[in-house]
Amino acid sequence: SQQGEEDPQALSIQEGENATMNCSYKTSINNLQWYRQNSGRGLVHLILIRSNEREKHSGRLRVTLDTSKKSSSLLITASRAADTASYFCATGANSGGYQKVTFGIGTKLQVIP
């Protein structure tokens, strides 16, 4: 079953603009991660935010987490053509004695030069 659901499923912006992707989930989580996937490649871990954190930054990335709304957002500032990729959120939640990580369906971002 899907835990995280990204919104929008596809996003097209001009280079230099900011890109915002959202992720909603249904159950309590321990943490939430964002991953990036270039076409035909594996996923690359971008950032992890724990359930007791509200915001984290890494370079041009800003992630927020609102546990009351069960949602997270990933902001990429000053986008570049090289940011073109699919972005996935992944929630970590307790399941059967271990932390199960569940991936969403992703947002496909296109940055037009």
Add this chain to the structure above:
Amino acid sequence: DGGITQSPKYLFRKEGQNVTLSCEQNLNHDAMYWYRQDPGQGLRLIYYSQIVNDFQKGDIAEGYSVSREKKESFPLTVTSAQKNPTAFYLCASSIGLGQTTKNYGYTFGSGTRLTVV
């Protein structure tokens, strides 16, 4: 450099044939995972392993089998019982089962694209 190596990059399977996808890691991670990725469906967990000689079914294990005889290796066999095997298969690892550190999540391989011919 440490990482995960998946091979082959492309694989073609005939009807009724078993094929095995390779996954090797040199990160000294205990946990390893296999995911299947189809368009519009994200990643779905096939099997996972917490430790050598132990593995558990994920959400879509039917038609697949795995082994974990060495810490570094977690091969996935797609059997003839899997009726719709055409997909992109991703192997991943982590320090412990479901565990992520403050700055690192799962480490993924580059994937194997399996096509039925």
